[in-house]
Amino acid sequence: KAGVTQTPRYLIKTRGQQVTLSCSPISGHRSVSWYQQTPGQGLQFLFEYFSETQRNKGNFPGRFSGRQFSNSRSEMNVSTLELGDSALYLCASSLDPGSTDTQYFGPGTRLTVL
Amino acid sequence: ILNVEQSPQSLHVQEGDSTNFTCSFPSSNFYALHWYRWETAKSPEALFVMTLNGDEKKKGRISATLNTKEGYSYLYIKGSQPEDSATYLCAEFNKFYFGSGTKLNVKP
Numbered sequence: 589k590a591g592v593t594q595t596p597r598y599l600i601k602t603r604g605q606q607v608t609l610s611c612s613p614i615s616g617h618r619s620v621s622w623y624q625q626t627p628g629q630g631l632q633f634l635f636e637y638f639s640e641t642q643r644n645k646g647n648f649p650g651r652f653s654g655r656q657f658s659n660s661r662s663e664m665n666v667s668t669l670e671l672g673d674s675a676l677y678l679c680a681s682s683l684d685p686g687s688t689d690t691q692y693f694g695p696g697t698r699l700t701v702l
Numbered sequence: 703i704l705n706v707e708q709s710p711q712s713l714h715v716q717e718g719d720s721t722n723f724t725c726s727f728p729s730s731n732f733y734a735l736h737w738y739r740w741e742t743a744k745s746p747e748a749l750f751v752m753t754l755n756g757d758e759k760k761k762g763r764i765s766a767t768l769n770t771k772e773g774y775s776y777l778y779i780k781g782s783q784p785e786d787s788a789t790y791l792c793a794e795f796n797k798f799y800f801g802s803g804t805k806l807n808v809k810p
Contacts, residue, residue, distance in 0.1 A: 592745070621798070631746075631791070633798035646798065678746070687733035687795030688753055693745040 590615065592681050592694035600700045606667040609697045613660050613681030619643075620662040621682075621691065622654060626675040634677075637662050638685040666699075674701045706794055708801035715782050716809050722778045723804040725792035729773035737766055737777055738791040740803070746791060749777075782808040 593612045601607050613620050622634040633646035637656035654664040660681070666673055678696045682689035707726045715721050727735060734753045738746040750759040755770040763780045779786055789803040 623800075630802040631793070631800040633800075636798070644798065680746075688751055690748045690751055691736065692748065693738075695745050 592679060592692050594679055594694040594697050596697060597695065598698045600702060601669050602702050603669055603671060605669050606665060607669060607699060608663050608665045609677055609699075611662045611679035611681075611694060613662070614692055617681035617683055617692070618660050619682045619685040619689070620656055620660065621680045622662070622664050623678045623680070624675045625678065626672070631678065634664065636685060643685050669701045671701050673699065675699060706792060706799040706801040708792060708804050710804060711802070712805040712807070714807045714809065717782060717784060719782050720778065720780045721782055721806065722776050723790060725775045725777070725801055727773050727775070727792070727794040727799070729770060731796050732770045732794070733796045734794070735768060735775050736793045736795060737775070738793070739788045740791055741788040779806070782806070784808045784810050
């Protein structure tokens with residue numbers, strides 16, 4: 589069974605631009621969550637999607653948005669990029685939402701904002 | 703405890719040593735605690751999902767216990783090996799809070 593895939597793996601953008609990151613969950617998994625890791629910080633939760641609906645949202649500004657498609661693939665978008673958005677963005681999938689299902693992480697997208 | 707805290711931040715042990723580290727979390731509205739192992743340049747790997755007070759889970763030489771009443775979980779590694787070197791993260795999934803991790807370095 590293929591794991592969680594994320595594209596692109598690396599991305600360089602400049603301030604003010606916008607970026608879209610993609611996450612394909614494990615086949616059969618319906619829930620996708622997104623996380624940000626910045627240097628010196630732990631993983632911070634961005635949002636969780638299930639059945640094309642956002643179920644939970646972390647404490648991030650509105651520049652961060654996401655969506656989920658009918659095939660469970662998810663995208664997250666960051667508009668008006670700031671230097672502080674440089675981070676590793678991880679997505680994770682699970683069979684169902686909720687806290688008791690094992691989450692499987694993708695390899696991440698490393699975003700650098702210049 | 704308002705957030706998830708892990709201690710120690712880092713740990714250096716010799717091959718063969720047994721070690722343990724702590725994850726503290728808010729005990730109110732507890733749903734589940736997850737442990738992950740994160741090696742450099744790889745994805746976090748799920749170790750355990752723990753839900754019940756008194757839970758004990760084991761995977762090879764790694765085991766974990768859970769106390770939801772006092773809000774802590776211990777992760778134990780018996781007979782550490784160099785391949786156990788990684789950052790061990792815990793997370794509580796009521797509010798999706800992750801700890802900052804314990805970085806374990808096992809010297810051969």
